[in-house]
Amino acid sequence: xxxxxxxxxxxxxxPHVAAETGDFNPGEFIMGHIGDAYSWHIFSVGERHVxxxxxxxxxxxxxxxxxxxxxxxxxxxATYEGFQIAPDGKYKGKIVEMSQGEMxxxxxxxxxxxxxxxxxxxxxxxWIFISTAKSYVRRKGQAPKGIQSWVEPxxxxxxxxxAKPAIGDKKYQKFMPFLLTLFFFIWLNNLMGLIPFFPGGAxxxxxxxxxxxxxxxxxxxxxxxxxxxxxxHIFNAPGVPWWLKIPVPLMPLVELFGVFTxxxxxxxxxxxxxxxxxxxxxxxxxxxFIFGGISEVAGYSISIVSILFTVFMSMLELLVALIQAYVxxxxxxxYFGMAIEEHH
Numbered sequence: 001x002x003x004x005x006x007x008x009x010x011x012x013x014x015p016h017v018a019a020e021t022g023d024f025n026p027g028e029f030i031m032g033h034i035g036d037a038y039s040w041h042i043f044s045v046g047e048r049h050v051x052x053x054x055x056x057x058x059x060x061x062x063x064x065x066x067x068x069x070x071x072x073x074x075x076x077x078a079t080y081e082g083f084q085i086a087p088d089g090k091y092k093g094k095i096v097e098m099s100q101g102e103m104x105x106x107x108x109x110x111x112x113x114x115x116x117x118x119x120x121x122x123x124x125x126x127w128i129f130i131s132t133a134k135s136y137v138r139r140k141g142q143a144p145k146g147i148q149s150w151v152e153p154x155x156x157x158x159x160x161x162x163a164k165p166a167i168g169d170k171k172y173q174k175f176m177p178f179l180l181t182l183f184f185f186i187w188l189n190n191l192m193g194l195i196p197f198f199p200g201g202a203x204x205x206x207x208x209x210x211x212x213x214x215x216x217x218x219x220x221x222x223x224x225x226x227x228x229x230x231x232x233h234i235f236n237a238p239g240v241p242w243w244l245k246i247p248v249p250l251m252p253l254v255e256l257f258g259v260f261t262x263x264x265x266x267x268x269x270x271x272x273x274x275x276x277x278x279x280x281x282x283x284x285x286x287x288x289f290i291f292g293g294i295s296e297v298a299g300y301s302i303s304i305v306s307i308l309f310t311v312f313m314s315m316l317e318l319l320v321a322l323i324q325a326y327v328x329x330x331x332x333x334x335y336f337g338m339a340i341e342e343h344h
Contacts, residue, residue: 024293026286034203034278035093037113038070038085042198049075052198054116058083058095059107070110114210117202121189128184158183158329166333167340175336178221182214183329190274190321194314205324206274208267215263218332223259226339234259266331273324277317284310 040052053071060066063082072080076087086096086103095110096103111119128151135148144152163172163179189204204210232238234255236245245251284306292299
């Protein structure tokens with residue numbers, strides 16, 4: 001871990017304090033907490049910030065590949081090997097290098113906070129599934145025990161309530177590994193995002209690039225497994241009047257557009273719901289500092305209400321974490337079922 005202390009007192013810019021007035025900035029406070037970062041913040045005591053540095057891996061078009069730890073940036077207040085974290089502008093918060101007096105983005109494949117959060121969740125999932133598989137082998141024919149007794153009902157739920165009804169009893173097994181991975185990955189990361197301390201706190205499923213990757217997996221699996229009947233319904237849907245197909249292929253264009261909007265909806269739904277939940281909770285916290293800037297009495301008074309609402313939102317987000325994993329998995333299963341459905 002690294003700490004960055006007294007030198008921060010002399011800096012002009014704080015992540016959630018306006019430089020000119022010193023007033024609390026709720027927008028920067030909220031976005032700073034739900035956004036990605038090159039280090040994993042642990043806690044702060046006054047002006048001392050303790051965090052875990054993460055590997056920075058960038059490729060410069062002029063000097064090649066560079067690898068170092070994010071601690072070299074001293075929380076964004078230092079330049080290292082010509083690279084720095086942009087304090088403002090269109091690349092704010094991203095690693096840039098100076099080229100002819102301008103900020104230029106290198107190819108950035110750094111291990112950021114969200115990437116580390118994904119790796120941690122994958123390690124946990126591997127441990128859960130491998131332990132469960134070993135337990136099945138070791139306790140064959142016996143009642144579930146330990147982690148197996150916790151995982152088995154969820155696996156049966158995904159199989160009996162999602163896969164079979166959406167895909168069918170004959171072909172659901174082909175898609176079960178992906179659906180189980182999808183459900184557990186989203187649910188686990190949703191829950192870990194509610195934990196305010198390491199190894200939780202990374203906003204993985206609230207990052208649109210992560211939800212886009214999950215949606216693309218669903219899109220590719222649906223497209224690859226689409227049978228003749230599936231594509232026929234897209235390009236020559238039966239029962240549709242011919243004048244909606246010729247001379248302007250209106251309905252085929254609408255159906256083809258729907259092929260791409262389905263994964264887009266998956267991506268945005270998960271991203272928006274998880275991000276909104278975090279933003280609401282942080283907004284309640286922000287009220288404490290906003291009213292505290294008016295008077296100490298107002299700050300202490302509103303803190304009671306803010307904390308109660310935050311606890312309520314946290315309980316609600318526990319339910320949302322499960323619902324969003326269920327909805328994403330269910331819609332993916334429905335798309336698979338539509339792709340492989342035979343003509344009746």
